[in-house]
Amino acid sequence: MKLKIAAAMLLVSSSSVALASETPKYAPAPDWVVAAPPVDGAKLDDSSPILQTFDQQDRIENGTVWEYRDTAIRINSMQMLNQAGTVQLPWQPDQGDLIIHKAEIIRGDQHIDLLAKGAKFTVLHREQQMEKLMLDGVLTATMTVEGLRVGDVLRMVVSTTRKDGALGGNAQALMQLMAKPAPIRFARTRLTWPKTLDLHWKSLADGVEAKPVEKDGYEILDLPVPLPKEKDMPKDAPMRFHRVPLLEASTFGDWAQVSEVMAPLYATDGTIADGSDLAREVAKIEQASSDPKVRAAAALRLVQDKVRYLFKGMDGGNYEPQSPAKTWELRYGDCKAKSLLLLALLRKMGIEAEPVLANSKLGDLVAMRLPSAAAFDHVLIRAKVGGETLWLDGTRTGDRLADMTDTPNFDHVLPLRSDGAGLLAIQLHPDARPAVDVAIRYDQTAGLSLPTPYTIAVKLRGPLADMVHSAETQNDEDKNEQMVESIISDYIDGGVMTDHSVDYDADAAVATVHASGIVGSPWNKKDNRYQIGLDHVVSGFTFDVDRAKQDWRDIPVNMGGPSSLVVHTSVALPDKGKGFAFEGDRTLPQEIATTHFSRTATIEDGVMKVDEKSLSAGGELPVEDIAATRAALAKANANLLRGVAPADYAARWAEVQQDRADGRLDALKAAYAKAIEKEPDDAQSYLNRAYFRSQVFDWKGAIADYDKAIALNATADNYLSRAAIRSMLGEHEAAVKDIEAARKLEPGAAGPVLQLAGVYSDMGQPDKALALLDEQLASGGDDKSNLITQKAEVLARAGRPQDAIAAVDAMIAKKPGNTQLLNQRCWVKGTTSTDLPSALKDCTKAIELAESPAGQLDSRAMVYFKMDRYDDALADLNAALNLVPDLPASMFLRGVIRLRQGDKKAGEADLSAARLMSPRIDERYAKYGVKP
Numbered sequence: 008m009k010l011k012i013a014a015a016m017l018l019v020s021s022s023s024v025a026l027a028s029e030t031p032k033y034a035p036a037p038d039w040v041v042a043a044p045p046v047d048g049a050k051l052d053d054s055s056p057i058l059q060t061f062d063q064q065d066r067i068e069n070g071t072v073w074e075y076r077d078t079a080i081r082i083n084s085m086q087m088l089n090q091a092g093t094v095q096l097p098w099q100p101d102q103g104d105l106i107i108h109k110a111e112i113i114r115g116d117q118h119i120d121l122l123a124k125g126a127k128f129t130v131l132h133r134e135q136q137m138e139k140l141m142l143d144g145v146l147t148a149t150m151t152v153e154g155l156r157v158g159d160v161l162r163m164v165v166s167t168t169r170k171d172g173a174l175g176g177n178a179q180a181l182m183q184l185m186a187k188p189a190p191i192r193f194a195r196t197r198l199t200w201p202k203t204l205d206l207h208w209k210s211l212a213d214g215v216e217a218k219p220v221e222k223d224g225y226e227i228l229d230l231p232v233p234l235p236k237e238k239d240m241p242k243d244a245p246m247r248f249h250r251v252p253l254l255e256a257s258t259f260g261d262w263a264q265v266s267e268v269m270a271p272l273y274a275t276d277g278t279i280a281d282g283s284d285l286a287r288e289v290a291k292i293e294q295a296s297s298d299p300k301v302r303a304a305a306a307l308r309l310v311q312d313k314v315r316y317l318f319k320g321m322d323g324g325n326y327e328p329q330s331p332a333k334t335w336e337l338r339y340g341d342c343k344a345k346s347l348l349l350l351a352l353l354r355k356m357g358i359e360a361e362p363v364l365a366n367s368k369l370g371d372l373v374a375m376r377l378p379s380a381a382a383f384d385h386v387l388i389r390a391k392v393g394g395e396t397l398w399l400d401g402t403r404t405g406d407r408l409a410d411m412t413d414t415p416n417f418d419h420v421l422p423l424r425s426d427g428a429g430l431l432a433i434q435l436h437p438d439a440r441p442a443v444d445v446a447i448r449y450d451q452t453a454g455l456s457l458p459t460p461y462t463i464a465v466k467l468r469g470p471l472a473d474m475v476h477s478a479e480t481q482n483d484e485d486k487n488e489q490m491v492e493s494i495i496s497d498y499i500d501g502g503v504m505t506d507h508s509v510d511y512d513a514d515a516a517v518a519t520v521h522a523s524g525i526v527g528s529p530w531n532k533k534d535n536r537y538q539i540g541l542d543h544v545v546s547g548f549t550f551d552v553d554r555a556k557q558d559w560r561d562i563p564v565n566m567g568g569p570s571s572l573v574v575h576t577s578v579a580l581p582d583k584g585k586g587f588a589f590e591g592d593r594t595l596p597q598e599i600a601t602t603h604f605s606r607t608a609t610i611e612d613g614v615m616k617v618d619e620k621s622l623s624a625g626g627e628l629p630v631e632d633i634a635a636t637r638a639a640l641a642k643a644n645a646n647l648l649r650g651v652a653p654a655d656y657a658a659r660w661a662e663v664q665q666d667r668a669d670g671r672l673d674a675l676k677a678a679y680a681k682a683i684e685k686e687p688d689d690a691q692s693y694l695n696r697a698y699f700r701s702q703v704f705d706w707k708g709a710i711a712d713y714d715k716a717i718a719l720n721a722t723a724d725n726y727l728s729r730a731a732i733r734s735m736l737g738e739h740e741a742a743v744k745d746i747e748a749a750r751k752l753e754p755g756a757a758g759p760v761l762q763l764a765g766v767y768s769d770m771g772q773p774d775k776a777l778a779l780l781d782e783q784l785a786s787g788g789d790d791k792s793n794l795i796t797q798k799a800e801v802l803a804r805a806g807r808p809q810d811a812i813a814a815v816d817a818m819i820a821k822k823p824g825n826t827q828l829l830n831q832r833c834w835v836k837g838t839t840s841t842d843l844p845s846a847l848k849d850c851t852k853a854i855e856l857a858e859s860p861a862g863q864l865d866s867r868a869m870v871y872f873k874m875d876r877y878d879d880a881l882a883d884l885n886a887a888l889n890l891v892p893d894l895p896a897s898m899f900l901r902g903v904i905r906l907r908q909g910d911k912k913a914g915e916a917d918l919s920a921a922r923l924m925s926p927r928i929d930e931r932y933a934k935y936g937v938k939p
Contacts, residue, residue, distance in 0.1 A: 093150070112159050260378070465494055505685060727762060764776035
């Protein structure tokens with residue numbers, strides 16, 4: 008499930024404070040640097056690369072990394088001038104220096120030395136990542152470049168030095184490798200180190216062929232940049248196939264050395280003093296349970312819930328965690344501090360535990376990297392209790408006892424041990440508790456074709472629960488409503504939400520989102536039978552894997568981390584479920600790729616119930632399993648579970664008649680009333696109920712709701728909708744007023760003209776109708792076929808069938824395959840008893856061309872009726888009603904025919920249904936000479 012919510016966060020902005028004691032140095036470039044070729048500003052034009060020089064040279068010596076950067080950028084626009092006009096140079100003073108070698112503007116053949124002109128950098132302490140809860144201690148030297156213009160080249164030559172005492176005398180460096188098609192005039196990446204230093208280097212990019220060269224006691228490694236363009240990789244390839252354009256260097260010999268060097272940073276002896284606040288917390292945990300697993304869960308909850316996350320990377324804090332006592336005192340800490348606190352708590356209680364380093368983003372690429380501390384960005388705790396491995400992450404939220412054995416998606420971790428350790432692979436398995444547990448209930452006791460009351464409860468656990476709970480407590484009511492609508496939208500398609508709430512169970516770390524409301528019927532007709540899709544797990548499983556390229560054919564699929572989803576669906580059926588059944592897979596295939604599916608489906612006491620579960624271990628799918636996975640998924644998708652209604656299930660008009668008799672519409676009426684009570688000033692609330700009332704043929708009630716909606720939002724569509732109902736009820740004058748109001752709002756639109764012409768025709772004023780239509784036809788546009796169709800109808804009703812047929816003939820000559828025009832010509836001939844044999848040909852051709860020929864079948868039935876071929880007419884009417892069960896015209900004509908054939912009961916039932924759906928249908932058909 009993808010939650011489309013944004014958790015509210017408190018953004019803290021720190022002011023910029025000048026620190027006079029921390030300043031950059033100004034000095035010439037070191038003697039080991041090889042200068043880049045000069046930039047000749049006189050030869051620059053618009054075709055020249057924006058990046059003129061990108062020269063990076065690093066030297067590693069005596070545990071220090073010296074990074075030299077020479078960058079020259081051509082200012083080609085005002086936007087770039089605004090961006091580059093203020094230079095910002097960050098560095099960490101607790102690890103080394105910032106040294107300014109050169110700052111100049113190159114303009115034609117001029118080289119303007121900014122430093123010689125007295126330009127100075129101002130040093131700011133600006134925590135630029137406070138919104139990410141990070142304090143990194145970085146200082147920023149800033150300078151506004153005076154006199155810089157579009158067309159100039161700005162060249163900055165700077166160095167930073169860095170030595171981290173936490174690395175035990177070791178050094179590590181990362182250099183970005185520029186790759187094609189990056190536009191650049193000159194690029195260089197050079198790494199140097201003393202020949203006596205045991206330095207290891209490795210490129211994580213493809214296509215790098217280079218060997219160090221010895222000179223004056225130093226090894227010099229020049230990489231041929233820019234590198235060849237990186238190969239495209241499928242997004243779902245494991246990280247080891249996504250080659251990173253980096254050069255890394257390290258003095259660590261192996262992973263065991265990294266482990267051994269970093270382990271002392273997490274020593275816990277004496278970190279929880281007897282009688283301290285932390286010692287008292289330990290005592291509370293021990294008194295509450297003797298079970299070490301329960302104690303571990305309590306310690307984890309203490310760290311997750313009582314200590315907020317804040318990264319602190321200053322004062323040596325990039326690798327060195329602050330002490331447990333300090334973390335508890337401050338009540339904040341980053342992954343290092345939280346992990347050390349948790350480790351101290353566990354060890355104080357005698358629970359076997361150790362810190363492990365992980366990379367939260369790079370997955371299996373870690374195992375391919377050079378051994379260094381830079382390969383990791385996260386710390387967590389691995390504990391052992393009763394033979395079980397517990398993965399405990401103090402930076403997460405909402406982990407409880409049931410979640411202790413869940414496996415994090417880090418692929419490899421490095422345990423930190425005094426005697427060293429190698430990388431440890433994590434064997435993923437599904438989580439113990441579902442991340443999302445959904446219960447949906449539809450109340451369709453009033454019928455399958457009507458809007459449907461629903462209730463839904465979405466249970467979220469762990470970090471998702473904490474995110475929703477946090478947002479719910481900080482948002483206002485409108486934002487909470489939007490959040491709930493977003494969460495349920497994966498399961499409830501649109502509709503009206505009348506109630507919502509969020510409950511949070513802190514002990515279980517579960518947030519439950521509740522909602523109720525009305526939604527359009529989830530049933531649809533297929534093959535003349537109502538069906539409802541009941542699958543939420545297989546249909547939501549995506550396997551869009553592309554391995555068509557030759558270079559991709561041996562690449563496995565990264566299936567992500569562990570995930571789980573549980574969905575309970577229940578549908579309260581009409582007629583106590585009589586005749587309802589399931590089709591499709593009632594029991595799922597057990598495995599597709601790395602996901603296990605299960606399902607049960609029953610119909611009991613008039614309720615259709617489906618319980619589904621998908622549990623994924625994530626991980627990697629071997630390339631040889633891709634084809635089988637595609638086949639299994641295609642088979643499962645071809646047989647998705649669905650509920651089916653009886654083949655003879657009643658049409659909507661019959662449902663409504665029964666609902667009225669039994670009072671089964673009361674729940675729907677109450678739900679719409681509640682929605683209006685909730686939003687009394689929202690026109691949409693009244694429009695929603697107007698639609699419902701139209702569905703149940705409460706025409707007067709629908710008009711009343713349109714009155715309210717128009718008072719709040721007088722749109723053309725709202726006026727036309729009210730006019731259509733008024734016209735059907737014979738309220739012609741009121742209908743004309745509504746349509747004229749719509750025409751004022753949308754002058755020149757064809758829709759209101761078509762509708763108004765129909766009303767004038769009903770009022771016996773064909774001349775007015777024809778004048779309107781001719782005026783609209785003269786104005787041109789894309790609605791000519793609709794206008795001609797309406798004109799033919801008006802002419803036919805006015806007793807001018809030949810003129811009507813002639814109007815349609817002229818359009819058919821231009822559009823001979825237009826089913827609408829063919830059908831209209833058939834209809835005019837049929838209703839006026841004009842040339843009935845040719846009318847049959849028109850209708851038959853229209854039926855053959857139409858995708859869904861209900862209207863064309865109804866027209867041909869009229870022709871058969873006028874020819875006294877009642878059996879043929881009935882066949883067409885039955886076919887039309889199979890396609891559109893709520894077609895009042897077909898229902899009325901069928902009722903007339905059945906009465907004439909002596910089937911009084913069936914005929915009266917059809918006529919009653921037609922009159923329910925269209926109150927003036929007798930009047931309309933009397934004009935065609937058709938009477939019961």
